[in-house]
Amino acid sequence: MADIKKITGKLQAGEGTVGKLLMEDVVYNDLKITTANLKEISNRLAAGEGTLGKLLARTMRSTSMWRARRASIKNIAARSKKAKAPSAS
Secondary structure, eight states, rough: OHHHHHHHHHHHHHHHHHHHHOOOHHHHHHHHHHHHHHHHHHHHHTTTTTHHHHHHHHHHHHHHHHHHHHHHHHHHHHHHHHHHHHHOO
């Protein structure tokens, strides 16, 4: 119980990261703005905007294309293997 009181006291005094977030509006507002900025950047990247967004979009398309080709090759190989297997008569 003493530990909880100690922790609560430190939070109320604005000590530590969580204490500062709880007690200082500036830290909270900065974090809120930073989070909003990161969300905007993430959305723009996902939409393929800007140089990095275009690069990421191109990379994702290439990755998807290679995965589809690999799956197609595996499918062809499996069918070929099945066709070559001796039938049980």
